[in-house]
Amino acid sequence: MQYADYAYYSGAYHGSLVPESQFQALARDAGGEIDRLTFGRLKEGAEPDEAVKNAVCAAVDVLYSWENTEKGRPVGLKSETEGARSVSYDTSAEWETQWGKKLEKAIDRNLPRSHPLRYRGVGRC
DSSP, rough: OOOOOOHHHHTTTTOOOOOOHHHHHHHHHHHHHHHHTTTTTTTTTOOOOOHHHHHHHHHHHHHHHHHHHHHHSSEEEEETTTTTEEEOOOOHHHHHHHHHHHHHHHHHHHHOOOOOGGGOOSSSS
16 A cells, blocks of 8 residues: 655655656555555554654655666676676675665664554554
8 A cells, every 4th residue: 555645755754866757656565565564554444644654755765776776786796896806796685685674774763663553462452
């Protein structure tokens, strides 16, 4: 689900990295990650608050950066040195893990693990 629109992203969140034409698809992907981290509570009717919307916007920024970095990066290239020509490669799993951590960190900054929607327990007190 999409919990923030481009008007919120560019207005209240003050986002400027992602073009409006690409925002909706990235927000849908970010919303899926938010749904996973909130155990589907938003799909069950919980109201998305400012923390949720900000988390979606932060995730959209990371996903956009990931897509644009991935396009310009030779597959598997980790580092390259010109003098004495040294090249090293990483696996796509390492690459995805690195970006996955960035995504989770961006979401955690805006929708902390202490937020009620991220409660892992069965009932509420």
